[in-house]
Amino acid sequence: MPEQLTLYLHKLSPFSQKVELALIEANAPYRGYHVDLVNKPEWFTSKVNPVGKVPTVTYGGPSVDPEEPSSLSAKITESNVILEFLADLYPDSGLLPKDPVSRAKVRFFIDASTKHVEAPLHDFVRGDGSYESVLKGIEFVQGLLEESGDFAVGDHYTIADACISPLLTRLKIITETDIGRFPVGLGFKLGEELKGPKFTKFTKYVDQILERPSLKQTYDKEGVITYFKTLFVRTQ
Ligand SMILES: N[C@@H](CCC(=O)N[C@@H](CS)C(=O)NCC(=O)O)C(=O)O
Incomplete structure (x- = not known):
């Protein structure tokens, strides 16, 4: 079983969209959670991304309710960094070529x-x-x-x-x-x-x-x- 991967996103965010595109193209299992950026929940900034931006990925740790993120998961931010991370996670997806x-x-x-x-x-x-x-x-x-x-x-x-x-x-x-x-x-x-x-x-x-x-x-x-x-x- 792959580790749990949760993508915190906003549907109108171009940065979120590029990460979702890569997940879908890699056929990667993930859970998407839509963050209300207008009324941002306190737990998002305190437990997921102190900068308060989407996209953010939590990876690994127990499979939990996205609104109660675990301290045991890795928190990965910045869309271009997440793209590289996904390419590393799925080396056979072609997201990054081999040579x-x-x-x-x-x-x-x-x-x-x-x-x-x-x-x-x-x-x-x-x-x-x-x-x-x-x-x-x-x-x-x-x-x-x-x-x-x-x-x-x-x-x-x-x-x-x-x-x-x-x-x-x-x-x-x-x-x-x-x-x-x-x-x-x-x-x-x-x-x-x-x-x-x-x-x-x-x-x-x-x-x-x-x-x-x-x-x-x-x-x-x-x-x-x-x-x-x-x-x-x-x-x-
Ligand atoms: N450089 C960041 C930009 C992320 C970003 O600006 N996200 C916006 C949505 S498009 C956001 O979360 N804004 C909420 C806020 O700043 O409070 C990335 O590439 O991930």
Whole structure:
């Protein structure tokens, strides 16, 4: 029997989603517990994650009620760290390839998608960033993609794909709805630009990734749109 694994998550959290994606793709047994981030329970901060953020995983120890976490389980936080942890737990899942060069490529892709897509997109949607840096970041990541365009690295789903997938869903929302604190129309413009020949490989990859059953299982598109509408209200 594998050790117990509980994922504390929030359904609209992109960081939680990447961890859930990796668990599902690895066929890993786990228990998901939805944390109310608005009325965060005291026990979550005192017993699970002192920083109070999701995702957090408890691993090992007795199988207990998630609301009464055991002091005997390991508590693992930070989505990219959890992705690596899952790849270590399930070495035959393909979440990380076996050969060192491909493993380095997966790690580089995770680093790049965090620095060059997550950060600029985060700033852009809040009205603090620039359109150009979003495009430049996407171009950088596109340059790392396999020619086939099916996966980020090699011919198998890895934690690199899990890491970028939630960002791709949010990018699609921004380009389809224009929701964000950037000037009106810039989200649509970004969408048009991404449809052009310069971004063919990226677009093919996005389409492929968004069709995966694991993505559909973990993604509440309408929920994210509603949340974005309340969070990113334009002030002018
Ligand atoms: N760097 C962290 C970010 C996690 C994070 O910001 N989680 C948000 C939800 S998307 C959260 O739990 N916020 C609740 C809070 O800060 O109180 C990771 O990658 O896991």
